[in-house]
Amino acid sequence: MDIQMVDLHGQYLAIKDEVDAAIQEVLDSTRFIKGPVVGQFECDLAGYLDGTYALGVGNGTDALQLAFMAAGIEPGDEVISPAFTFIATAEAAALLGAAPVFADIDPQTYNIDPAQIEALITPRTKAIVPVHLFGQPADMDPIMEIAERHGLTVIEDAAQAVGARYEGRKVGFLGHMGTLSFFPSKNLGAFGDGGAVLTDDADLFEQVKMMANHGARKKYYNEVVGVNSRLDALQAAILGVKLRHxxxxxxxxxxxxxxxxxxxxxxxxxxxxxxxxxxxxxxxxxxxxxxxxxxxxxxxxxxxxxxxxxxxxxxxxxxxxxxxxxxxxxxxxxxxxxxxxxxxxxxxxxxxxxxxxxxxxxxxxxxxxxxxxxxxxx
Ligand SMILES: Cc1ncc(COP(=O)(O)O)c(C=O)c1O
CATH class of the missing domain: 3.90.1150.10 (Aspartate Aminotransferase, domain 1)
Structure with missing residues (x-):
């Protein structure tokens, strides 16, 4: 009996016709970067998650980094997250010069324990990053309440939890920003790398878009130091099919x-x-x-x-x-x-x-x- 941790081949075979047609459409159009397929997927994704804006980016780690950049994370800032997670959660903030501050988890859910957060807050704290680990929503209400009281930004690392619901609401749009990974083995997996930043806030969305586009809102007019991070059209086409399932x-x-x-x-x-x-x-x-x-x-x-x-x-x-x-x-x-x-x-x-x-x-x-x-x- 062939048992696998993840069966990407079996999942592909079950929707092969739909996926192959979507890929062929992109090949025929040769619109590989940006274009209507990416825009449609971003729109469908935000709609599926009952949110307003989604930006497709290169991977889930980029998504976190872009969210931190949009939140204005700078050297000397502190970012609170769990330590029982994948490295990217804290790495992306550290790359911007912020110091990671780790809070303990709830032993039942494996998610950050809201009761452990407040004692770790200092005047340098800028953000809290709950992770919805293994697909289980973190306890968002007390986290948002703490963040509001201290003026902190909440970025949900929803890489493992697309479609999960906390008290009836889909995760990813419960904080100020949310991030997804489309790594092939994720619940919504591409055939390569991909990720997304989610937000209901128009200003934060503009910031994320600018940061992901070399710090430019207008072509060849760069305002800040940004990065190049995009979801490509082939991945968006595949993800668009899978989103329906x-x-x-x-x-x-x-x-x-x-x-x-x-x-x-x-x-x-x-x-x-x-x-x-x-x-x-x-x-x-x-x-x-x-x-x-x-x-x-x-x-x-x-x-x-x-x-x-x-x-x-x-x-x-x-x-x-x-x-x-x-x-x-x-x-x-x-x-x-x-x-x-x-x-x-x-x-x-x-x-x-x-x-x-x-x-x-x-x-x-x-x-x-x-x-x-x-x-x-x-
Ligand atoms: C909790 C968590 N955050 C972030 C990431 C990073 O995503 P990616 O591998 O797409 O960069 C992952 C993926 O493994 C993850 O599990």
Whole structure:
């Protein structure tokens, strides 16, 4: 049985005719940069997310950097984010000279714990970057309330959570800006790199557009130092097709998550993902927590021997990475939940084409090990 972490080929085959036609249209037009296909996708994306403006950019890391540039992040500023995330969340701010400040996570959701944020705010703090990790919305209301009280910009890193809903509202437009990644394995994945910046604020959108266009609003009239970051038309065409299927993709992922939940329900040593009744989790990852007496690393070795794909997102929290431990100004609060998560989490295969039989095989391998270890009292 061929089980994969992500089945890009299967997903492509299911919509091959639509995708191939959309690609052919771009090839026939030879409008590879900007043009109507990109504009249409940006419009459709903003509409899908119930927001106003979306700008397609080169990737999710660029999207974060452009949002930070538009927010006026400068050397000496501080940006608060979780440390249990992909490097890009903090890297993009650090690249602009800002110091990353890391807050601990909620151990249930793996997202930034709003209660940890306020103690980290100083006069240098400019922004808060909640990450909707694994497809689960961060607790946005208290974050927005704190930001408002302190005059801070909130940039949602929604790279893993396109289509997720927090109290009925789609993430990405809940903060002042939001960012997406269209890396192929993401819930809305391109056939290459891509990303987007989202906002309801016309002034911020103008800033983002200018920054992404070499700091120019008018051709050959550059006002500030910017970058060149664009979503190309081939990727926009593919993404436009996939956007039409995104609701079905989310439902497929959620159904797969339900199946895993049921299969693993009796294993006391395994904690399945938390479900907030007010949120719509889109399961970019299905991430379990393995009790220390069983041992995440030992389970990993077992799965490897059994040929079951798996991954650890993330083995090292950002505040422990050399890039940040050595960075002047970088600091963090108490990080107990973050460090525990790094030691205990394990992500199982999750994608839109996953079958019940494949999931049963994955769960069987997990349970064989866990039950044996627990029985043996190891
Ligand atoms: C949480 C998070 N932020 C940012 C990014 C960066 O996106 P990209 O790889 O498109 O630059 C990713 C992608 O891996 C991510 O998972």
């Amino acid at each position: 995104l609701d079905d993709y989310a439902e497929a992922r959620r159904a797969a998550a339900d199946r895993y939940d049921a299969l693993l329900a009796d294993a006391d040593a395994i904690t399945t993902p938390h479900r907030d009744p007010d949120s719509y989790h889109v399961f970019h990852q299905y991430t379990i927590r393995v009790a220390p007496e069983v041992g995440r690393d030992a389970l990993q070795a077992h799965l490897k021997a059994e040929g079951i794909p798996h991954a650890v997102y993330y083995p090292t929290a950002l505040h422990r990475l050399p890039v940040f431990t050595d960075m002047p100004g970088a600091r963090h609060g108490e990080m107990t939940a973050t460090e525990q998560a790094c030691d205990e989490v394990l992500s199982l295969p999750m994608h839109t084409e996953l079958t019940a039989a494949q999931q049963e095989r994955v769960a069987e391998a997990v349970l064989d090990f866990v039950n044996h270890r627990v029985r043996a009292g190891v």
